[in-house]
Amino acid sequence: MKTNHKTLHGIRVALTGGTSGLGLALMDELLARGASVAFVARHQRRLAEVAASRSRVAGIVGDIADKEDIYPLAMQISGLLGGVDVLVNNASALGPVPLALLADTACEDFETALATNLLGPFRLTRALLGSLTAAARERGGAVVLNVSSDAAIEPYPTWGAYGASKAALRHLSRIWDKELAAQHVRVLSLDPGDMDTPLHALAAPGDDPATLKRPADAAREFADAIETALQALRQSTTETVTTEGVRA
């Protein structure tokens, strides 16, 4: 198991959905590695509990599915952290609960899945792009991590709204990764695997929690991925500067 050497000391992370499941575990992993975190969730009481019991943390109430919330959220995140090196788009909606065949899915439930899982991450990333590219210029790199799912790839019956939204998010991530490469911003899309979380219990109430992955294990993998991406970006920035310096 990896030992903790505060390898993300000074890194400023914006995270959606930090009060439960993977988001909470990832926040704790990032804090243990030295990062500061501003996190977003809708329910004030739980958010306040989570924020009060941790240091280097700020909780912000907001709904990423609501477009009116996005700019105020981005302003608060940037202001509280003093910049953003990493954005994790983690908060998510299943669509219809219980899960339903597409033919039985209300358009409103489909819209909620798209608004939360696709448009919310798109809008928040756009709103924080200035902060991310500034961090990349000043510190050598920035990372956006969009939380994906195997449902983005496998056509599971009854997972239509969620699966379609996650498939679109995955493709959006790949395109954005190419578009932002020259600015030293990486956009990753990673599947954490089936975890024992409230979202999974809602989607598949029959599954035995003991057979599912611990969110803390996925959180370590994601924190490693963020670290690796930042290190690679910083390395490539140093090489570019050195090469240009030699040419000049």
Ligand SMILES: NC(=O)c1ccc[n+]([C@@H]2O[C@H](COP(=O)([O-])OP(=O)(O)OC[C@H]3O[C@@H](n4cnc5c(N)ncnc54)[C@H](OP(=O)(O)O)[C@@H]3O)[C@@H](O)[C@H]2O)c1
């Ligand atoms: N669990 C799994 O097996 C599994 C498998 C593959 C992928 N994933 C992905 O992993 C990520 C985390 O899932 P999880 O299982 O940890 O979920 P979870 O336990 O249900 O936690 C969701 C978090 O997001 C927040 N949230 C939900 N909707 C929001 C909104 N509209 N605006 C702001 N915050 C919102 C929730 O707080 P509030 O309710 O207070 O807003 C909560 O903090 C998701 O992207 C999910 O699709 C999960």
